[in-house]
Amino acid sequence: MARLQLRELCGYRAGDKGDISNVAIFADDEETYVVLVREVTAARVKEHFTSMVTGDVTRYEAPNVLGLNFVMQGALGGGGPRSLRSDNLGKTLGGALVRLEIEVPDSMAGRRRPRPDVAWADTILDS
Amino acid sequence: MTVRIAGGQGFYGDTPASVAPLLEAGVDYLCLEALAELTLAILQKDRQRDETRGYTRDLQQYLASALPAVASGRTKVITNAGGINPTAAARAAVEAARGLGLSGLKIATVLGDDLMNRVGELRDAGETMAHTDTGAGFDEFPGEPLFASAYLGARPIADALAQGADVVITGRVADAALFLGPLAFEHGWSFDDWDRLAAGTLVGHLLECSGQSAGGNFSGVGWWDQPHPWDLPYPIAEVDADGTAVITKPATSGGRVTFDTVRQQLLYEVHDPTAYLSPDVVADFTTAAFEDLGNDRVRVVGVRGRPATPTYKALLAHRAGWAGETRVAFSWPDAYEKAKVAAAIFKTRVEAAGLPVEEWCFEYWGVDALGGPTVPYPSTAGCEPADCGLRVAWRCDDAKVAALVGREMVPLTLSGPSAGLTGMGRGMGGGGASELLGIWPTLVDKNLVDAHVTVAVEEV
Numbered sequence: 001m002a003r004l005q006l007r008e009l010c011g012y013r014a015g016d017k018g019d020i021s022n023v024a025i026f027a028d029d030e031e032t033y034v035v036l037v038r039e040v041t042a043a044r045v046k047e048h049f050t051s052m053v054t055g056d057v058t059r060y061e062a063p064n065v066l067g068l069n070f071v072m073q074g075a076l077g078g079g080g081p082r083s084l085r086s087d088n089l090g091k092t093l094g095g096a097l098v099r100l101e102i103e104v105p106d107s108m109a110g111r112r113r114p115r116p117d118v119a120w121a122d123t124i125l126d127s
Numbered sequence: 128m129t130v131r132i133a134g135g136q137g138f139y140g141d142t143p144a145s146v147a148p149l150l151e152a153g154v155d156y157l158c159l160e161a162l163a164e165l166t167l168a169i170l171q172k173d174r175q176r177d178e179t180r181g182y183t184r185d186l187q188q189y190l191a192s193a194l195p196a197v198a199s200g201r202t203k204v205i206t207n208a209g210g211i212n213p214t215a216a217a218r219a220a221v222e223a224a225r226g227l228g229l230s231g232l233k234i235a236t237v238l239g240d241d242l243m244n245r246v247g248e249l250r251d252a253g254e255t256m257a258h259t260d261t262g263a264g265f266d267e268f269p270g271e272p273l274f275a276s277a278y279l280g281a282r283p284i285a286d287a288l289a290q291g292a293d294v295v296i297t298g299r300v301a302d303a304a305l306f307l308g309p310l311a312f313e314h315g316w317s318f319d320d321w322d323r324l325a326a327g328t329l330v331g332h333l334l335e336c337s338g339q340s341a342g343g344n345f346s347g348v349g350w351w352d353q354p355h356p357w358d359l360p361y362p363i364a365e366v367d368a369d370g371t372a373v374i375t376k377p378a379t380s381g382g383r384v385t386f387d388t389v390r391q392q393l394l395y396e397v398h399d400p401t402a403y404l405s406p407d408v409v410a411d412f413t414t415a416a417f418e419d420l421g422n423d424r425v426r427v428v429g430v431r432g433r434p435a436t437p438t439y440k441a442l443l444a445h446r447a448g449w450a451g452e453t454r455v456a457f458s459w460p461d462a463y464e465k466a467k468v469a470a471a472i473f474k475t476r477v478e479a480a481g482l483p484v485e486e487w488c489f490e491y492w493g494v495d496a497l498g499g500p501t502v503p504y505p506s507t508a509g510c511e512p513a514d515c516g517l518r519v520a521w522r523c524d525d526a527k528v529a530a531l532v533g534r535e536m537v538p539l540t541l542s543g544p545s546a547g548l549t550g551m552g553r554g555m556g557g558g559g560a561s562e563l564l565g566i567w568p569t570l571v572d573k574n575l576v577d578a579h580v581t582v583a584v585e586e587v
Contacts, residue, residue, distance in 0.1 A: 011345075011348075011391060012391075013339075013391045013392070013395055015395045015396030017398070017568070018164065018260055018566045018568050019260065019566075020260060022394070024391070024397075026347070026387070026390055026391060028348075049499075049500065049501060050500040051499070052499045052500055052501070060398070060401070061413075062393070062400045062412065062413050064414070064415060064416065065394070065417065066390075067390060067394050067400075069394045069398075071398045071399075073260065078447070078563075078565065079565070079566045080164055080566070081164070081165050081168040081447075081563060081566060082564060082565045082566065084452075084486060084487075084488035084521070084522055085490070085520070086490055086518060087497055089165075091344075092497040092498075094346060095498070096498045096499070096502075099498060114348055114349075116351035117351065117352065118351050120352075
C-alpha cells in the first residue's frame with residue numbers, strides 16, 4: 001500500500017445550504033471509485049476538517065457518476081449571511097478535502113493528475 | 128417535440144451578457160435564476176430602505192436584452208427575480224417593455240411564497256416551524272423574522288404559461304422549478320408523473336447555476352485549457368417529451384460541456400442524491416444515466432422520481448449581530464509569525480479598549496486562510512511563505528462597537544513589533560460594520576401555502 005493525496009485521483013465541488021456544506025468528489029475511473037469508497041469514509045472526512053466542521057458528516061454514494069457526497073453540518077461558521085469567514089459559502093472546501101491523503105494499492109501509487117499549463121494566461125498578462 | 132431551455136443567470140450579479148449568445152443559439156425559454164439564500168437577505172435590507180425594492184434590480188438589464196425576442200415570439204422568460212417583492216419586479220418589467228416601445232406582452236406575477244405576515248397564522252394552524260437542520264423549536268427563534276419565504280414549485284409557472292404569459296416573474300420558488308414549469312407546460316406533463324417531473328427537475332438542477340455545468344467552477348482535468356473561457360458559457364438543455372435531455376451550450380460561447388463538467392453539477396448543493404427533495408417531486412439522481420455525445424453535448428436519461436412530500440421548505444432570517452474586519456500583510460522572513468503576533472496584540476488592545484467582541488475569526492492568507500486545519504503548515508510543509516496576509520473579522524452585538532474595533536489595528540503600522548507590516552489594499556481601518564443575519568430553514572404544510580398562491584397576468 002502507498003499513500004496518495006486525493007488531488008491525484010478526483011475532481012471536486014462544494015456547495016452550501018445554511019450552515020451545511022456538501023463536498024462531492026468524482027473518481028476518474030471505476031478502480032479509483034472503489035478505493036475512494038473504501039478509504040474516504042465520513043469519519044475520515046470529519047477528522048480531516050476537525051475544528052472547521054462542528055457537526056456530523058454523512059456520506060452518500062452516487063455510483064452513476066462515480067461520486068461520493070459528504071454532507072457536513074456546522075461547516076460554515078453559522079451559514080453564509082452569518083459567517084465571519086472570507087469563504088462564507090465554503091466554495092473552497094472541495095480543495096481542502098482533496099488535500100486528504102489516503103491509502104491506495106501499490107498499482108495506483110504513481111497516479112498523478114496532469115498539472116495546469118497556463119502559458120496562454122501568461123501571454124495575455126504580459127501583453 | 129424538443130424544448131430548448133436555457134440557464135441565463137445563476138445568481139444576482141451574474142452578467143446579462145449571457146442573453147445574446149443564448150438567443151442567437153435559439154431557445155424557447157430563457158430562465159433567470161437570481162436567488163441564493165444570501166440574496167433574500169440582501170433584498171430584505173434593500174426593502175428595509177425602500178418599500179419599492181426587494182427584487183433583483185439587474186432584471187431590467189436582462190429584460191432589455193431579452194424582451195425584443197420575446198415580443199417577436201422567439202422566446203419566453205421565466206425568472207425568480209421578484210425576490211421578496213415580485214409585484215415591484217413586475218412593475219419594473221412593464222417599464223422595461225414600455226421603454227423599448229414594445230406592446231402586446233403578457234407579464235405574469237406569481238405571489239404567495241411570502242409568509243412574512245403569516246407566521247403567527249401558520250403557528251396557530253399547528254405548524255411547528257422548527258429549524259430543519261438543528262431541530263430547534265420556533266420558541267428559540269431570535270427576535271422577529273426579517274423575511275419568511277416558502278419555496279414554491281413549478282405549478283404556478285405552468286399555470287401562468289397556460290394563461291398565455293410571455294414573461295413569468297416569481298418570488299422564492301425552488302431553483303429547478305423555474306425550468307420544470309415550462310417543461311411541464313410544453314410537454315403536458317401531469318403533476319403526478321413522477322419520472323417526468325424528476326427529469327425536468329434534474330434539467331433545472333443542472334442549468335440553474337448557469338456556467339457551472341458548462342465548464343464554470345470546474346475542477347476536473349483540463350479546467351485550465353477550455354476554449355476562450357472569457358466568453359462565459361451558459362447552458363442549454365434540449366428536452367424531449369419523455370424527459371430525455373441533452374445538455375449543451377451555444378457554439379459561440381467558451382467553456383466545455385462534458386460528462387465531467389455535468390456530473391460535478393449533479394451533486395452541487397445536494398444532500399442525499401437518492402432523494403433530492405423539490406416541491407414537485409422527490410428525484411433519485413443516482414438513477415440518471417449520462418452519455419457524453421461529444422461536441423459539447425451530454426445526454427441525460429432515465430432519472431426516476433417519487434411522490435413529492437406534503438411540505439414546502441421555507442426560509443426565515445433573523446438578526447445575528449454586526450461584523451467588521453481588517454486586513455494587513457507581512458513580509459518574509461517570519462511572515463506568519465509576525466501575523467500571529469500582530470493578531471495577538473490587536474486582540475489584546477481591543478479588549479483593553481473595552482470593546483466587547485462576541486466572536487473572532489483570524490485568517491492567515493498564504494498559509495491556511497482557506498484550508499484551516501486541513502493544511503499541515505508549518506509542521507510538515509517545511510516551506511516558509513514569502514508573505515502572509517492577516518485578515519481579522521469580528522462579531523459584536525452593537526454596530527458602533529463593531530465599527531470601532533478595526534481602529535485598534537491602525538497604530539500597529541508604526542508601533543507593532545513586526546517589521547514589514549503593510550496594509551492590504553484599503554482594508555486596514557476596517558470601515559463600517561455590516562449586519563449579519565442568521566438563516567432559519569423550516570417546513571410548512573403545502574395546503575396552508577397553496578391557498579394563497581395567485582397568478583396575475585398583465586398585458587403591456
